[in-house]
Amino acid sequence: MYAFDYHRPASLAEAAQLLAGNPDAKLLAGGQTYIPTLKQRLAKPAAVIDLGRIAELRGIREEAGGVTIGATTPHAEVANSPIVKRVIPALAALAEGIGDPQVRNRGTIGGSIANNDPAADYPAAVVGLGATVRTSKGRAIAADDFFTGMFETALAPDEIVTAVHFPKPEKAAYAKFPNPASRYAIVGVFVAKTAGGVRVAVTGASPCVFRATALEQALAASWSAAAIDGVTIDPSNLNSDIHAQADYRAHLIKVMAKRAIEAAG
Amino acid sequence: MRVSMTVNGKAVSGEVEPRTLLVEFLRQHLGLTGTHVGCDTSQCGCCVVHVDGASAKACTLLAVQVDGSTVTTIEGLAQGGKLHPLQQAFHEHHGLQCGFCTPGMIMSAADLLQRNPDPTEHEVREWLEGNLCRCTGYHNIVKAILAAAQSMRGMAKAAE
Known part of the structure; x- marks a missing residue:
């Protein structure tokens, strides 16, 4: 590590001020x-601003029928939360x-979505559920606008994720084909039947999480695993690497989507 | 920077750089070399300790992040010269060969058993996702953890 x-900081306001005053932080x-x-040594920040002690950034609460999760809430807390298990299992x-x-x-x-790793799990849930990302600048960014490319988001350099609000879906499930060593998604598919229609978000398969619109259309017509049998996934924009070729990832998208639909019921 | 924390029940403090890892602070500043550095890339789990009661990889934490926290390492498990039931079970069930992964295995397992006192074999294996052993093939490690769980449940019942 470089020095x-x-x-x-003890508050979000203090953190935002530090970040604005330190462009290399x-x-x-x-x-x-x-x-x-x-x-x-892939990064050489002049300063590191630790958000770990800001109480207002952490916690889970019910809001407007859905769930709001503070940016620094750890995955284990979300996984074990009685609220999340009840509202959006x-x-x-x-x-x-x-x-x-x-x-x-x-x-x-917050760390996961701000980093926007192409193989991370949370982006699939944020896009799949049509969540809203709230920030230190008072913005509420729709999931469809938040993830803009590989490790890129709509956040300004001096903007901090404060919370993510997930509306409650009618039905939802996530299925992933994990890398056996890292547990990152080789392909992960989040399907949801929401008030705004069917949403299918795919992670791990391409440089950035995306909505599989062909699958969404087929599922909007009929919510069943069989409904996507006739859909073809175009592999031309999918990743090929040592873990999986693009055409295999295209195949996995359909398999994971079917598993997710069946799990969602 | 000065950091202070409670390690194995004892208040400690030291002067560190912001980039000093918790595992470096434990091993080099405090001489607690039971916490091992294996892969140094957050994968092998040899460096697992408890921070405020939850297991964490000490190679993926800055010492300054845990300033003010309570840390338990493998050295803090045995009480009054008596091995912790997990340590005893690893001994009895031959849950190690070279022993390098053992401190992390035991600290990880201790976190599992405080959350789930009666895990299934499958749950134990799932929980050990972040701990790598290159000697034993996990069989006796899992056996030891299940045996420790049973003995700890017995102790909890006896205490009632």
């Missing part, structure tokens, strides 16, 4: 991605499948 200055939430990045199950228990004890939802 850096360290700040531990980076935010630290759970650190389960960022600390390994620092250790490999698919979201609790997704959180339970991230990484390993120690990663889930430290890693946070």
